[in-house]
Amino acid sequence: xxxxxxxxxxxxxxxxxxxxxxxxxxxxxxxxxxxxxxxxxxxxxxxxxxxxxxxxxxxxxxxxxxxxxxxxxxxxxxxxxxxxxxxxxxxxxxxxxxxxxxxxxxxxxxxxxxxxxxxxxxxxxxxxxxxxxxxxxxxxxxxxxxxxxxxxxxxxxxxxxxxxxxxxxxxxxxxxxxxxxxxxxxxxxxxxxxxxxxxxxxxxxxxxxxxxxxxxxxxxxxxxxxxxxxxxxxxxxxxxxxxxxxxxxxxxxxxxxxxxxxxxxxxxxxxxxxxxxxxxxxxxxxxxxxxxxxxxxxxxxxxxxxxxxxxxxxxxxxxxxxxxxxxxxxxxxxxxxxxxxxxxxxxxxxxxxxxxxxxxxxxxxxxxxxxxxxxxxxxxxxxxxxxxxxxxxxxxxxxx
Ligand SMILES: Cc1ncc(COP(=O)(O)O)c(C=O)c1O
Numbered sequence: 001x002x003x004x005x006x007x008x009x010x011x012x013x014x015x016x017x018x019x020x021x022x023x024x025x026x027x028x029x030x031x032x033x034x035x036x037x038x039x040x041x042x043x044x045x046x047x048x049x050x051x052x053x054x055x056x057x058x059x060x061x062x063x064x065x066x067x068x069x070x071x072x073x074x075x076x077x078x079x080x081x082x083x084x085x086x087x088x089x090x091x092x093x094x095x096x097x098x099x100x101x102x103x104x105x106x107x108x109x110x111x112x113x114x115x116x117x118x119x120x121x122x123x124x125x126x127x128x129x130x131x132x133x134x135x136x137x138x139x140x141x142x143x144x145x146x147x148x149x150x151x152x153x154x155x156x157x158x159x160x161x162x163x164x165x166x167x168x169x170x171x172x173x174x175x176x177x178x179x180x181x182x183x184x185x186x187x188x189x190x191x192x193x194x195x196x197x198x199x200x201x202x203x204x205x206x207x208x209x210x211x212x213x214x215x216x217x218x219x220x221x222x223x224x225x226x227x228x229x230x231x232x233x234x235x236x237x238x239x240x241x242x243x244x245x246x247x248x249x250x251x252x253x254x255x256x257x258x259x260x261x262x263x264x265x266x267x268x269x270x271x272x273x274x275x276x277x278x279x280x281x282x283x284x285x286x287x288x289x290x291x292x293x294x295x296x297x298x299x300x301x302x303x304x305x306x307x308x309x310x311x312x313x314x315x316x317x318x319x320x321x322x323x324x325x326x327x328x329x330x331x332x333x334x335x336x337x338x339x340x341x342x343x344x345x346x347x348x349x350x351x352x353x354x355x356x357x358x359x360x361x362x363x364x365x366x367x368x369x370x371x372x373x374x375x376x377x378x379x380x381x382x383x384x385x386x387x388x389x390x391x392x393x394x395x396x397x398x399x400x
Contacts (some may be wrong), residue, residue: 085367
Protein backbone atom coordinates (compact mmCIF):
# COMPACT_ATOMS: atom_id res chain seq x y z
CA UNK A 1 0.00 0.00 0.00
CA UNK A 2 1.26 3.43 -0.93
CA UNK A 3 1.61 5.62 2.15
CA UNK A 4 -0.46 8.79 1.82
CA UNK A 5 1.62 11.92 1.86
CA UNK A 6 0.67 15.26 3.38
CA UNK A 7 0.95 16.78 -0.10
CA UNK A 8 -1.54 14.37 -1.69
CA UNK A 9 -4.37 16.21 -3.41
CA UNK A 10 -8.08 16.03 -2.76
CA UNK A 11 -8.76 13.57 -5.58
CA UNK A 12 -6.10 11.19 -4.24
CA UNK A 13 -7.38 11.39 -0.66
CA UNK A 14 -10.97 10.75 -1.81
CA UNK A 15 -9.89 7.43 -3.30
CA UNK A 16 -7.24 6.30 -0.82
CA UNK A 17 -7.74 7.89 2.63
CA UNK A 18 -9.09 5.22 4.98
CA UNK A 19 -9.28 2.78 2.09
CA UNK A 20 -6.08 0.74 2.08
CA UNK A 21 -6.39 -2.64 0.36
CA UNK A 22 -7.39 -5.41 2.76
CA UNK A 23 -4.22 -6.91 4.28
CA UNK A 24 -5.52 -10.46 4.20
CA UNK A 25 -7.23 -10.64 0.79
CA UNK A 26 -5.93 -7.64 -1.13
CA UNK A 27 -9.49 -6.45 -1.78
CA UNK A 28 -9.14 -2.88 -3.00
CA UNK A 29 -12.45 -1.76 -1.55
CA UNK A 30 -13.12 -1.72 2.22
CA UNK A 31 -15.34 -4.61 3.31
CA UNK A 32 -18.87 -4.11 4.59
CA UNK A 33 -18.54 -5.21 8.23
CA UNK A 34 -22.22 -5.99 8.66
CA UNK A 35 -21.76 -6.88 12.31
CA UNK A 36 -22.99 -5.67 15.68
CA UNK A 37 -20.45 -7.20 18.07
CA UNK A 38 -16.85 -8.46 18.15
CA UNK A 39 -15.13 -11.39 19.87
CA UNK A 40 -12.91 -10.30 22.74
CA UNK A 41 -9.71 -12.17 23.62
CA UNK A 42 -10.54 -12.33 27.32
CA UNK A 43 -12.56 -9.66 29.11
CA UNK A 44 -11.50 -6.25 27.80
CA UNK A 45 -9.22 -7.85 25.21
CA UNK A 46 -10.68 -6.04 22.22
CA UNK A 47 -9.13 -6.47 18.80
CA UNK A 48 -8.52 -3.62 16.44
CA UNK A 49 -6.18 -0.73 15.95
CA UNK A 50 -5.19 -2.41 12.73
CA UNK A 51 -8.23 -3.95 11.17
CA UNK A 52 -8.78 -5.59 7.80
CA UNK A 53 -5.79 -3.85 6.33
CA UNK A 54 -6.96 -0.40 7.29
CA UNK A 55 -4.08 1.02 9.31
CA UNK A 56 -4.57 3.38 12.21
CA UNK A 57 -4.49 6.85 10.74
CA UNK A 58 -5.18 10.28 12.16
CA UNK A 59 -8.91 9.85 11.68
CA UNK A 60 -9.04 6.37 13.19
CA UNK A 61 -9.22 6.52 16.94
CA UNK A 62 -10.36 3.04 17.72
CA UNK A 63 -8.34 1.10 20.28
CA UNK A 64 -10.40 -1.94 19.48
CA UNK A 65 -13.84 -2.98 18.36
CA UNK A 66 -16.42 -3.99 20.96
CA UNK A 67 -19.85 -2.96 19.60
CA UNK A 68 -20.86 -1.28 16.32
CA UNK A 69 -22.77 1.60 17.91
CA UNK A 70 -19.38 2.70 19.29
CA UNK A 71 -17.19 1.84 16.30
CA UNK A 72 -17.37 -0.22 13.15
CA UNK A 73 -14.53 -0.73 10.65
CA UNK A 74 -16.55 0.26 7.56
CA UNK A 75 -17.84 3.39 9.26
CA UNK A 76 -14.29 4.05 10.46
CA UNK A 77 -13.00 3.92 6.89
CA UNK A 78 -15.57 6.55 5.84
CA UNK A 79 -14.72 8.69 8.87
CA UNK A 80 -11.01 8.58 8.10
CA UNK A 81 -11.69 9.60 4.50
CA UNK A 82 -13.99 12.49 5.47
CA UNK A 83 -11.50 13.76 8.06
CA UNK A 84 -8.82 13.85 5.35
CA UNK A 85 -11.11 15.59 2.83
CA UNK A 86 -12.14 18.35 5.24
CA UNK A 87 -8.66 18.71 6.76
CA UNK A 88 -9.88 17.75 10.25
CA UNK A 89 -8.35 15.50 12.89
CA UNK A 90 -11.45 13.39 13.17
CA UNK A 91 -14.80 12.78 11.50
CA UNK A 92 -17.88 11.02 12.83
CA UNK A 93 -20.46 9.44 10.52
CA UNK A 94 -24.16 9.51 11.41
CA UNK A 95 -27.43 7.95 10.31
CA UNK A 96 -28.51 11.28 8.76
CA UNK A 97 -27.51 14.90 8.52
CA UNK A 98 -30.10 15.73 11.17
CA UNK A 99 -28.61 13.16 13.54
CA UNK A 100 -25.22 14.87 13.09
CA UNK A 101 -26.75 18.29 13.80
CA UNK A 102 -28.53 16.98 16.89
CA UNK A 103 -25.32 15.45 18.25
CA UNK A 104 -23.36 18.64 17.70
CA UNK A 105 -25.93 20.91 19.34
CA UNK A 106 -26.32 18.66 22.37
CA UNK A 107 -22.55 18.47 22.73
CA UNK A 108 -21.70 22.17 22.57
CA UNK A 109 -24.88 23.80 23.97
CA UNK A 110 -26.65 23.73 27.31
CA UNK A 111 -30.20 24.80 28.22
CA UNK A 112 -30.22 28.59 28.61
CA UNK A 113 -27.65 29.14 25.85
CA UNK A 114 -28.22 31.28 22.73
CA UNK A 115 -27.56 30.18 19.16
CA UNK A 116 -27.38 32.28 15.99
CA UNK A 117 -28.90 30.60 12.93
CA UNK A 118 -29.07 31.77 9.31
CA UNK A 119 -32.29 33.58 8.36
CA UNK A 120 -32.21 31.38 5.27
CA UNK A 121 -31.48 27.74 6.06
CA UNK A 122 -32.59 24.16 5.49
CA UNK A 123 -36.12 23.77 6.89
CA UNK A 124 -35.21 20.73 8.95
CA UNK A 125 -32.41 22.64 10.71
CA UNK A 126 -34.84 25.41 11.61
CA UNK A 127 -37.36 22.81 12.81
CA UNK A 128 -34.70 21.22 15.04
CA UNK A 129 -34.01 24.55 16.77
CA UNK A 130 -37.64 25.72 16.79
CA UNK A 131 -39.48 22.53 17.73
CA UNK A 132 -36.91 20.43 19.58
CA UNK A 133 -34.20 22.57 21.17
CA UNK A 134 -36.43 25.53 22.04
CA UNK A 135 -38.32 23.19 24.36
CA UNK A 136 -34.96 22.16 25.81
CA UNK A 137 -34.32 25.82 26.74
CA UNK A 138 -32.03 26.78 23.86
CA UNK A 139 -32.83 30.20 22.38
CA UNK A 140 -32.21 30.76 18.68
CA UNK A 141 -31.88 34.00 16.75
CA UNK A 142 -32.07 34.16 12.92
CA UNK A 143 -29.43 36.48 11.38
CA UNK A 144 -28.44 37.22 7.77
CA UNK A 145 -25.14 35.32 7.62
CA UNK A 146 -24.08 37.28 4.54
CA UNK A 147 -24.01 40.45 6.67
CA UNK A 148 -21.03 40.26 9.09
CA UNK A 149 -22.01 43.44 10.93
CA UNK A 150 -25.46 42.07 11.73
CA UNK A 151 -23.87 38.81 12.89
CA UNK A 152 -21.38 40.67 15.10
CA UNK A 153 -24.11 42.73 16.76
CA UNK A 154 -26.26 39.65 17.39
CA UNK A 155 -23.33 37.57 18.69
CA UNK A 156 -22.49 40.23 21.27
CA UNK A 157 -26.10 41.07 22.12
CA UNK A 158 -27.03 37.46 22.88
CA UNK A 159 -23.67 36.12 24.06
CA UNK A 160 -24.06 33.30 21.55
CA UNK A 161 -22.55 29.91 22.37
CA UNK A 162 -22.95 28.57 18.86
CA UNK A 163 -23.00 30.30 15.47
CA UNK A 164 -24.65 28.07 12.86
CA UNK A 165 -23.85 28.91 9.25
CA UNK A 166 -24.82 27.51 5.89
CA UNK A 167 -22.91 28.78 2.86
CA UNK A 168 -24.28 28.69 0.23
CA UNK A 169 -27.59 28.78 2.10
CA UNK A 170 -30.54 26.52 1.32
CA UNK A 171 -32.55 27.57 -0.68
CA UNK A 172 -31.54 31.19 -1.48
CA UNK A 173 -27.82 30.54 -2.11
CA UNK A 174 -26.60 33.41 0.08
CA UNK A 175 -22.89 33.44 0.80
CA UNK A 176 -21.29 33.91 4.22
CA UNK A 177 -17.64 34.92 4.55
CA UNK A 178 -16.37 32.06 6.68
CA UNK A 179 -13.07 33.59 7.77
CA UNK A 180 -14.76 36.85 8.80
CA UNK A 181 -17.46 34.99 10.72
CA UNK A 182 -14.80 32.84 12.41
CA UNK A 183 -13.16 35.99 13.80
CA UNK A 184 -16.53 37.34 14.96
CA UNK A 185 -17.49 34.02 16.55
CA UNK A 186 -14.18 33.63 18.34
CA UNK A 187 -14.09 37.14 19.72
CA UNK A 188 -17.62 36.55 21.05
CA UNK A 189 -16.58 33.19 22.54
CA UNK A 190 -18.84 31.22 20.19
CA UNK A 191 -18.22 27.98 18.30
CA UNK A 192 -18.58 28.42 14.53
CA UNK A 193 -20.28 25.44 12.85
CA UNK A 194 -20.56 25.43 9.05
CA UNK A 195 -23.04 23.19 7.26
CA UNK A 196 -20.94 22.43 4.17
CA UNK A 197 -23.58 20.28 2.46
CA UNK A 198 -24.20 22.54 -0.55
CA UNK A 199 -20.52 23.09 -1.34
CA UNK A 200 -19.00 19.71 -0.37
CA UNK A 201 -15.37 19.58 0.80
CA UNK A 202 -14.21 19.61 -2.81
CA UNK A 203 -15.46 23.15 -3.33
CA UNK A 204 -14.95 24.58 0.17
CA UNK A 205 -13.05 23.62 3.31
CA UNK A 206 -14.42 25.64 6.23
CA UNK A 207 -11.90 24.36 8.81
CA UNK A 208 -9.05 25.87 6.81
CA UNK A 209 -10.94 29.20 6.95
CA UNK A 210 -11.24 29.13 10.75
CA UNK A 211 -14.50 27.24 11.39
CA UNK A 212 -14.54 25.00 14.48
CA UNK A 213 -16.88 22.34 13.12
CA UNK A 214 -18.10 21.16 9.73
CA UNK A 215 -21.45 19.41 9.40
CA UNK A 216 -22.70 17.47 6.39
CA UNK A 217 -25.75 15.79 5.09
CA UNK A 218 -23.71 13.11 3.28
CA UNK A 219 -27.03 12.16 1.68
CA UNK A 220 -26.27 14.92 -0.83
CA UNK A 221 -23.08 15.53 -2.84
CA UNK A 222 -20.78 13.32 -0.77
CA UNK A 223 -22.94 10.23 -1.36
CA UNK A 224 -23.94 11.67 -4.71
CA UNK A 225 -26.27 8.96 -6.04
CA UNK A 226 -29.56 9.46 -4.16
CA UNK A 227 -29.25 5.98 -2.69
CA UNK A 228 -28.26 6.58 0.94
CA UNK A 229 -29.12 8.88 3.86
CA UNK A 230 -26.26 9.90 6.15
CA UNK A 231 -24.53 12.70 7.99
CA UNK A 232 -21.11 13.67 9.27
CA UNK A 233 -19.29 16.00 11.61
CA UNK A 234 -15.63 16.89 11.09
CA UNK A 235 -13.54 18.76 13.67
CA UNK A 236 -9.96 19.99 13.94
CA UNK A 237 -9.82 19.57 17.70
CA UNK A 238 -9.24 16.24 19.47
CA UNK A 239 -11.04 17.21 22.70
CA UNK A 240 -14.20 18.30 20.89
CA UNK A 241 -13.96 15.13 18.80
CA UNK A 242 -13.90 13.01 21.95
CA UNK A 243 -16.93 14.83 23.39
CA UNK A 244 -18.84 14.35 20.13
CA UNK A 245 -17.91 10.67 20.00
CA UNK A 246 -19.14 10.28 23.57
CA UNK A 247 -22.49 11.87 22.66
CA UNK A 248 -22.82 9.84 19.48
CA UNK A 249 -22.24 6.61 21.37
CA UNK A 250 -24.39 7.62 24.33
CA UNK A 251 -27.37 8.56 22.14
CA UNK A 252 -26.84 5.98 19.39
CA UNK A 253 -26.99 8.04 16.22
CA UNK A 254 -24.25 6.38 14.19
CA UNK A 255 -24.87 5.23 10.63
CA UNK A 256 -24.86 1.59 9.58
CA UNK A 257 -22.03 -0.20 7.76
CA UNK A 258 -23.77 -0.60 4.40
CA UNK A 259 -24.67 3.09 4.37
CA UNK A 260 -21.05 3.95 5.18
CA UNK A 261 -19.87 1.73 2.33
CA UNK A 262 -22.27 3.32 -0.17
CA UNK A 263 -21.17 6.78 0.94
CA UNK A 264 -17.50 5.84 0.54
CA UNK A 265 -18.24 4.53 -2.93
CA UNK A 266 -19.82 7.86 -3.79
CA UNK A 267 -17.11 10.03 -2.32
CA UNK A 268 -14.43 8.56 -4.59
CA UNK A 269 -15.91 10.44 -7.57
CA UNK A 270 -16.83 13.63 -5.70
CA UNK A 271 -14.31 15.82 -7.52
CA UNK A 272 -15.32 14.86 -11.05
CA UNK A 273 -19.01 15.02 -10.21
CA UNK A 274 -18.68 18.46 -8.62
CA UNK A 275 -16.79 19.83 -11.61
CA UNK A 276 -19.64 18.75 -13.87
CA UNK A 277 -22.33 19.95 -11.43
CA UNK A 278 -20.67 23.39 -11.41
CA UNK A 279 -20.40 23.61 -15.21
CA UNK A 280 -23.99 22.54 -15.75
CA UNK A 281 -25.38 24.80 -13.02
CA UNK A 282 -23.52 27.81 -14.41
CA UNK A 283 -25.02 27.16 -17.85
CA UNK A 284 -28.51 26.72 -16.37
CA UNK A 285 -28.19 29.90 -14.28
CA UNK A 286 -27.04 31.87 -17.34
CA UNK A 287 -29.98 30.61 -19.40
CA UNK A 288 -32.48 31.41 -16.62
CA UNK A 289 -31.01 34.91 -16.14
CA UNK A 290 -31.98 35.86 -19.66
CA UNK A 291 -35.39 34.15 -19.67
CA UNK A 292 -38.47 36.40 -19.74
CA UNK A 293 -40.44 34.11 -17.40
CA UNK A 294 -37.78 34.28 -14.69
CA UNK A 295 -37.91 37.21 -12.27
CA UNK A 296 -34.68 36.54 -10.33
CA UNK A 297 -31.93 33.92 -10.31
CA UNK A 298 -29.94 32.93 -7.23
CA UNK A 299 -26.56 31.41 -8.13
CA UNK A 300 -23.27 32.58 -6.60
CA UNK A 301 -21.44 31.99 -9.87
CA UNK A 302 -23.28 34.90 -11.51
CA UNK A 303 -21.21 38.11 -11.37
CA UNK A 304 -24.27 40.07 -10.20
CA UNK A 305 -24.88 37.76 -7.19
CA UNK A 306 -24.16 39.83 -4.03
CA UNK A 307 -21.97 37.04 -2.62
CA UNK A 308 -20.06 36.37 -5.83
CA UNK A 309 -16.73 37.82 -4.72
CA UNK A 310 -16.74 36.09 -1.36
CA UNK A 311 -17.74 32.82 -3.02
CA UNK A 312 -14.92 33.20 -5.57
CA UNK A 313 -12.49 33.78 -2.68
CA UNK A 314 -13.45 30.79 -0.55
CA UNK A 315 -14.85 28.24 -3.03
CA UNK A 316 -13.18 26.31 -5.84
CA UNK A 317 -16.43 26.42 -7.85
CA UNK A 318 -19.95 27.70 -7.30
CA UNK A 319 -21.81 24.43 -6.87
CA UNK A 320 -24.72 22.67 -8.48
CA UNK A 321 -27.67 24.39 -6.79
CA UNK A 322 -29.67 27.10 -8.54
CA UNK A 323 -32.86 28.77 -7.29
CA UNK A 324 -35.07 31.20 -9.16
CA UNK A 325 -38.31 33.12 -8.85
CA UNK A 326 -40.93 32.50 -11.50
CA UNK A 327 -42.17 35.74 -13.03
CA UNK A 328 -45.66 34.19 -13.25
CA UNK A 329 -45.92 33.91 -9.44
CA UNK A 330 -46.81 31.07 -7.11
CA UNK A 331 -49.18 29.13 -9.37
CA UNK A 332 -46.79 29.24 -12.31
CA UNK A 333 -43.90 28.10 -10.12
CA UNK A 334 -45.89 25.13 -8.81
CA UNK A 335 -47.12 24.22 -12.26
CA UNK A 336 -43.64 24.34 -13.77
CA UNK A 337 -42.30 21.90 -11.15
CA UNK A 338 -44.63 19.26 -12.55
CA UNK A 339 -43.76 19.85 -16.20
CA UNK A 340 -40.10 18.90 -16.57
CA UNK A 341 -38.99 15.78 -18.42
CA UNK A 342 -35.46 15.23 -17.05
CA UNK A 343 -35.57 17.24 -13.82
CA UNK A 344 -37.37 14.90 -11.43
CA UNK A 345 -39.81 16.52 -9.01
CA UNK A 346 -38.51 15.52 -5.62
CA UNK A 347 -36.87 16.61 -2.38
CA UNK A 348 -33.16 16.28 -1.64
CA UNK A 349 -30.24 17.35 -3.83
CA UNK A 350 -26.69 16.57 -4.80
CA UNK A 351 -27.27 13.37 -6.75
CA UNK A 352 -26.13 12.76 -10.31
CA UNK A 353 -29.71 13.16 -11.52
CA UNK A 354 -31.27 16.61 -11.75
CA UNK A 355 -34.09 17.44 -9.34
CA UNK A 356 -36.64 20.25 -9.24
CA UNK A 357 -38.71 21.23 -6.24
CA UNK A 358 -41.02 23.85 -4.79
CA UNK A 359 -39.41 24.79 -1.43
CA UNK A 360 -42.41 26.58 0.10
CA UNK A 361 -44.42 23.38 0.47
CA UNK A 362 -41.67 20.75 0.17
CA UNK A 363 -38.18 21.07 1.76
CA UNK A 364 -39.03 24.32 3.55
CA UNK A 365 -42.64 23.73 4.62
CA UNK A 366 -41.48 23.88 8.25
CA UNK A 367 -40.36 27.53 7.92
CA UNK A 368 -43.77 28.85 6.76
CA UNK A 369 -44.72 31.95 8.77
CA UNK A 370 -41.24 32.21 10.34
CA UNK A 371 -38.44 34.71 9.63
CA UNK A 372 -36.99 31.97 7.39
CA UNK A 373 -40.08 31.74 5.15
CA UNK A 374 -39.19 31.35 1.47
CA UNK A 375 -40.76 33.30 -1.44
CA UNK A 376 -43.94 31.63 -2.78
CA UNK A 377 -42.72 31.89 -6.39
CA UNK A 378 -39.40 30.16 -5.66
CA UNK A 379 -38.24 27.06 -7.55
CA UNK A 380 -35.08 25.18 -6.49
CA UNK A 381 -32.98 23.10 -8.88
CA UNK A 382 -30.35 20.53 -8.04
CA UNK A 383 -28.54 20.50 -11.37
CA UNK A 384 -27.25 17.02 -12.12
CA UNK A 385 -24.52 15.77 -14.41
CA UNK A 386 -26.66 14.87 -17.44
CA UNK A 387 -26.00 16.47 -20.83
CA UNK A 388 -26.08 20.23 -20.35
CA UNK A 389 -28.02 21.01 -23.51
CA UNK A 390 -30.67 18.44 -22.61
CA UNK A 391 -31.11 20.04 -19.18
CA UNK A 392 -31.41 23.54 -20.59
CA UNK A 393 -33.89 22.38 -23.21
CA UNK A 394 -35.94 20.67 -20.52
CA UNK A 395 -36.17 23.85 -18.43
CA UNK A 396 -36.93 26.01 -21.44
CA UNK A 397 -39.78 23.70 -22.42
CA UNK A 398 -41.17 23.64 -18.87
CA UNK A 399 -41.02 27.43 -18.59
CA UNK A 400 -43.04 27.49 -21.81
C1 LIG B 1 -28.14 22.00 3.99
C2 LIG B 1 -28.71 20.77 4.65
N1 LIG B 1 -28.29 20.40 5.86
C3 LIG B 1 -28.77 19.31 6.49
C4 LIG B 1 -29.74 18.52 5.91
C5 LIG B 1 -30.29 17.34 6.65
O1 LIG B 1 -29.72 16.17 6.16
P1 LIG B 1 -30.46 14.72 6.14
O2 LIG B 1 -31.63 14.85 5.23
O3 LIG B 1 -29.39 13.81 5.65
O4 LIG B 1 -30.87 14.42 7.54
C6 LIG B 1 -30.22 18.86 4.64
C7 LIG B 1 -31.26 18.04 3.98
O5 LIG B 1 -31.80 18.39 2.97
C8 LIG B 1 -29.69 20.01 3.99
O6 LIG B 1 -30.13 20.40 2.78
